[in-house]
Amino acid sequence: MAASSARAALTSIPLFHEKLRKSNRILAVCGAGLSAASGLPTFRGAGGLWRNHNAVDLATPEAFDADPGLVWLFYAYRRHMALNVKPNPAHYALAELARKKPGFRCLSQNVDNLHVRAHHPPSQLSLLHGSLFSLKCTTCPWTDPYNTADPLCPALAPAAESSPDPTKPLPLLDPSQPLADIKESELPHCPDCKKELVRPGVVWFGEMLDEQMLEDIDEWIEQEPVDMVLVIGTSSFVYPAAGYAERARTEGRTSVVTVNLEITGKDWESMAEGDFGFEGDASLLLPELLGPVIGEVKGEEEG
Ligand code: BV8
Numbered sequence: 394m395a396a397s398s399a400r401a402a403l404t405s406i407p408l409f410h411e412k413l414r415k416s417n418r419i420l421a422v423c424g425a426g427l428s429a430a431s432g433l434p435t436f437r438g439a440g441g442l443w444r445n446h447n448a449v450d451l452a453t454p455e456a457f458d459a460d461p462g463l464v465w466l467f468y469a470y471r472r473h474m475a476l477n478v479k480p481n482p483a484h485y486a487l488a489e490l491a492r493k494k495p496g497f498r499c500l501s502q503n504v505d506n507l508h509v510r511a512h513h514p515p516s517q518l519s520l521l522h523g524s525l526f527s528l529k530c531t532t533c534p535w536t537d538p539y540n541t542a543d544p545l546c547p548a549l550a551p552a553a554e555s556s557p558d559p560t561k562p563l564p565l566l567d568p569s570q571p572l573a574d575i576k577e578s579e580l581p582h583c584p585d586c587k588k589e590l591v592r593p594g595v596v597w598f599g600e601m602l603d604e605q606m607l608e609d610i611d612e613w614i615e616q617e618p619v620d621m622v623l624v625i626g627t628s629s630f631v632y633p634a635a636g637y638a639e640r641a642r643t644e645g646r647t648s649v650v651t652v653n654l655e656i657t658g659k660d661w662e663s664m665a666e667g668d669f670g671f672e673g674d675a676s677l678l679l680p681e682l683l684g685p686v687i688g689e690v691k692g693e694e695e696g
Contacts, residue, residue, distance in 0.1 A: 487499055500521055530586060546579065621647065648669060
């Protein structure tokens, strides 16, 4: 196909709508870009820095072992941020798609709990990397599946301050302001084994994802051919999440649909016939793209 007509096909909303209507088995792989419009920073770009730390460097067991106080401040801050924003129309659109298409399954890398707050049907949602709001013991099987305490404990109060003057960064976020040194004894400890530290219930780099969840996803993909994979707001760097789009592809049947603020030349070249690419803010694009199936979706927060 000539480049221009190929690009026209890849970006045609009517052609996409035709494919969407005919699609029963749909997979979505979501990343931080889905929550950007809600006001949460993404990992890459400016958002990826927290004080002078690269977010991914703090999302490791080694970082937690080395300085649990620093890592807990990072996560307490992200809990605080996520509690103070709302799901955006893209979260509600995906939740409505799940209600209208029982064959739709959403895999999200996001730990911000916004899919859940947008009432996404739980049986059609897999939180690949866990949640900021689940806690677990570093050693024994104890978990708290849903904890929104903010702050989680007095020592983490600096992470729960809201900046009175939004033009001024919180002291916590201002790398020129020294961080209070938090003693391990001041951090949350397991109520069961009573001796080990509690940690965020997220999957860190170098850690395995939940085995049962991975098996369920593989089973779902292998059941029958997938008609459409929506790849939404993700840089597709992190595995195994980044591998699902191609794993779910059946040549000549599956449309892989990229929804991203920025689609590079390389991205366009890597698209196959029948794929789609829609460049822009997911919170604006998704309600329009899914419109023929979900209708008008009003986002409303639970009480
Ligand atoms: C694993 C939870 C098996 C925590 C996260 C060495 C040793 C061990 C493993 C590895 C290794 N080398 C590589 C690996 C595998 C590793 C990996 O993939 N590394 C990468 C860096 C290469 N993976 C793992 O470790 C995984 N486990 O493999 O286990 C194993 C085990 C041991 C030994 C070997 C193998 C576990 C990975 C999970 C890590 N946890 N999160 C936390 O959140 O703090 S990852 C975290 O970062 C997110 O969950 C997400 O996955 C990732 C960020 O990516 P995105 O969500 O895509 O966000 P990003 O900012 O990058 O991009 C945003 C996108 O949105 C951009 O494209 C932007 O253009 C777009 N955008 C912005 N605004 C908008 C928008 N789009 C639309 N609208 C907008 N408004």
